[in-house]
Amino acid sequence: MPATSRTTTTTPPTRRRRDLSLDEIVDRAIDLLRDGGEAALSMRRVADACGVTPMAIYHHVGNKEGLLNLTVDRVIGAILPDAEPDTPWRTRLVEFGCAFRRALLDHPGVGAVFVRRPIIGPGFARTTELIFETLARGGITGAAAAEAADAFVLVTMGSVANDLSRPPDVRERLLGQVPDAETPRMIGQIDAYAHRDGEARYRRALEWMLDGVERAAR
Amino acid sequence: MPATSRTTTTTPPTRRRRDLSLDEIVDRAIDLLRDGGEAALSMRRVADACGVTPMAIYHHVGNKEGLLNLTVDRVIGAILPDAEPDTPWRTRLVEFGCAFRRALLDHPGVGAVFVRRPIIGPGFARTTELIFETLARGGITGAAAAEAADAFVLVTMGSVANDLSRPPDVRERLLGQVPDAETPRMIGQIDAYAHRDGEARYRRALEWMLDGVERAAR
DNA sequence: CCCCGATCTCTACGCCGTACAGTTATTTGT
DNA sequence: ACAAATAACTGTACGGCGTAGAGATCGGGG
Numbered sequence: 001m002p003a004t005s006r007t008t009t010t011t012p013p014t015r016r017r018r019d020l021s022l023d024e025i026v027d028r029a030i031d032l033l034r035d036g037g038e039a040a041l042s043m044r045r046v047a048d049a050c051g052v053t054p055m056a057i058y059h060h061v062g063n064k065e066g067l068l069n070l071t072v073d074r075v076i077g078a079i080l081p082d083a084e085p086d087t088p089w090r091t092r093l094v095e096f097g098c099a100f101r102r103a104l105l106d107h108p109g110v111g112a113v114f115v116r117r118p119i120i121g122p123g124f125a126r127t128t129e130l131i132f133e134t135l136a137r138g139g140i141t142g143a144a145a146a147e148a149a150d151a152f153v154l155v156t157m158g159s160v161a162n163d164l165s166r167p168p169d170v171r172e173r174l175l176g177q178v179p180d181a182e183t184p185r186m187i188g189q190i191d192a193y194a195h196r197d198g199e200a201r202y203r204r205a206l207e208w209m210l211d212g213v214e215r216a217a218r
Numbered sequence: 219m220p221a222t223s224r225t226t227t228t229t230p231p232t233r234r235r236r237d238l239s240l241d242e243i244v245d246r247a248i249d250l251l252r253d254g255g256e257a258a259l260s261m262r263r264v265a266d267a268c269g270v271t272p273m274a275i276y277h278h279v280g281n282k283e284g285l286l287n288l289t290v291d292r293v294i295g296a297i298l299p300d301a302e303p304d305t306p307w308r309t310r311l312v313e314f315g316c317a318f319r320r321a322l323l324d325h326p327g328v329g330a331v332f333v334r335r336p337i338i339g340p341g342f343a344r345t346t347e348l349i350f351e352t353l354a355r356g357g358i359t360g361a362a363a364a365e366a367a368d369a370f371v372l373v374t375m376g377s378v379a380n381d382l383s384r385p386p387d388v389r390e391r392l393l394g395q396v397p398d399a400e401t402p403r404m405i406g407q408i409d410a411y412a413h414r415d416g417e418a419r420y421r422r423a424l425e426w427m428l429d430g431v432e433r434a435a436r
Numbered sequence: 437c438c439c440c441g442a443t444c445t446c447t448a449c450g451c452c453g454t455a456c457a458g459t460t461a462t463t464t465g466t
Numbered sequence: 467a468c469a470a471a472t473a474a475c476t477g478t479a480c481g482g483c484g485t486a487g488a489g490a491t492c493g494g495g496g
Contacts, residue, residue: 020443043484055485056444064484115333115379120388125395125404128411132403145403146410150380151423157383158376161333162368165375170338177343185350185363186343192364193346205369208430209423216426238474261453271476273454278474282453 020052022060022070029071030107038109041068069119075110077123079103081130089138090210096130097156097206098199104160105198115161140217148213155209159202170194238270240278240288247289248325256327259286287337293328295341297321299348307356308428314348315374315424316417322378323416333379362435369427377420388412 028049032040043064047054061067081096104111113119131152135145167173171194180187246267250258261282265272279285299314322329331337349370353363385391389412398405 042482044482053445054483055446055487058485059443112334114383116330116382118383118385118388118391120385120391120395122395125392125401128392129401129404132407136403143410146407146413147419147422149407149411150419151426154373154376154380154419154423156376157379158372158374161375161379162372164334165332165336167336167338170336173336173338174343174346177338177340183343183347185354186347189350189364189367192361193367195364201365201368201372204365205372205427205430208369208434209426211433212423212426212429215429260451262451273456273477274475276454 020050020056020060024050025057025060025067026070026074029067030075030110033071033109034107036109038112041071041109043067068113069121072110072113072119073121073123075103075107075123076100076114076119076127077121079127081134089134089140092134092137093131093152093210094203094206096134097152098202100127100156101159101163101199101202105163111160111164115157115164138214140213144213144217147216148210151209151213152206155202155206159198159205162201163198166196166198168196238268238274238278242268243275243278243285244288244292247285248293248328251289251327252325254327256330259289259327261285286331287339290328290331290337291339291341293321293325293341294318294332294337294345295339297345299352307352307358310352310355311349311370311428312421312424314352315370316420318345318374319377319381319417319420323381329378329382333375333382356432358431358435362431365434366428366431369431370424373420373424373427377416377423380419381416384414384416386414 025046029041029046031049032045043057044054046067047057050057057067061070079096079099081099082092087095104114128149131149132145135141135148140148171190174186174190174194186193243264247259247264249267250263261275262272264285265275268275275285279288297314297317299317300310305313322332346367349367350363353359353366358366389408392404392408392412404411
């Protein structure tokens with residue numbers, strides 16, 4: 001059929017869309033990461049979710065690693081601190097840390113990516129600023145602040161990693177790896193150790209750490 | 219050539235070997251992980267390194283996840299504590315933690331796998347026992363010991379995750395993500411923050427944490 | 437009106453994990 | 467001693483992956 005009306009805007013066999021945006025791509029990537037974990041995120045699936053060909057994504061992100069960075073950084077940047085200006089600095093830090101922890105753990109895959117490799121974008125930069133600002137409210141500045149920020153990030157990442165590594169059946173899996181006689185103390189502690197309230201563990205560890213921060217800052 | 223000497227042990231066109239062992243497979247996997255990071259570990263490459271067909275591996279490990287678990291657990295299990303019986307418990311814990319940290323960070327990929335998902339094998343079980351045993355030397359037992367072990371693991375995993383996320387160029391990458399005016403405090407701290415001695419950071423954080431452990435245990 | 441650059445599609449390549457079906461070497465039962 | 471069972475391995479194939487490269491199609495500026 002070569003000679004019929006060519007002027008009508010009949011949609012050609014493959015539709016074309018001009019409005020695919022980076023934001024939409026990242027949104028769909030977050031969906032996939034939340035619903036199916038890290039393994040569910042593939043360029044082809046993101047493209048499908050956007051109603052687009054896989055290669056279309058590459059006009060907006062470079063490669064998969066770039067998309068992963070954007071995705072995780074956006075989740076991080078979306079975590080908002082308590083806005084009350086007179087919340088004590090320790091409370092503010094602890095609550096922000098808990099929110100951070102929860103945001104990462106609520107998106108299976110996001111946390112896994114975060115603890116594994118450098119995610120440095122605007123979200124992370126702003127988060128770092130927020131930590132220093134909160135420490136400054138407590139009078140912690142200079143070298144002490146860098147040490148405190150280090151410790152805070154370390155404990156928070158550790159908690160995320162720890163919870164990612166602690167499956168519901170830790171107890172059963174820990175027992176039986178080795179003859180019971182070789183791990184008597186572990187067996188005695190197994191119930192306390194397998195306890196699954198990760199946030200309580202995080203709060204306790206963070207409070208201890210902040211005690212150290214305060215003592216070091218005099 | 220059907221009628222010639224069949225009794226001689228001439229190797230048939232495709233060699234068959236009866237000596238492929240799980241240990242060899244795991245050894246080769248560790249090599250790949252150390253030399254090329256997590257991305258370098260594929261079933262096909264492990265098979266190549268063993269001089270064997272990819273599918274041969276599956277007679278020993280089930281699937282790739284199983285192989286990864288075995289591999290990481292072996293690295294963990296190979297970390298040996300100070301054998302001196304009269305080393306103070308805190309020193310012993312700190313030194314063991316440093317060895318643990320180093321072992322994971324010296325094998326790019328092993329650490330990345332460890333902080334991301336459950337690795338529970340004999341190596342991990344024995345490590346857990348070792349921690350409880352060392353704490354007991356310091357008189358920390360019962361519920362306090364479970365809390366202390368939690369905190370120790372948390373800080374240690376956090377340090378590994380932290381170092382994996384801190385590329386050589388953190389400084390440059392952190393700056394420029396956001397207008398400088400939005401992150402004045404971060405900019406003031408950037409040199410201290412980008413400092414790269416991960417072990418020093420780990421030791422400081424761990425000491426603070428152990429202070430908390432001791433105070434909590436009275 | 438035409439051309440240009442941005443945006444998107446199509447096709448293809450090489451790698452991946454692994455299912456399934458042989459093939460052979462060793463062990464076991466008699 | 468020999469057949470049958472089993473364990474250890476090979477070969478082939480499938481579907482999915484990231485992405486390179488070469489068009490196609492379109493809005494907008496000369």
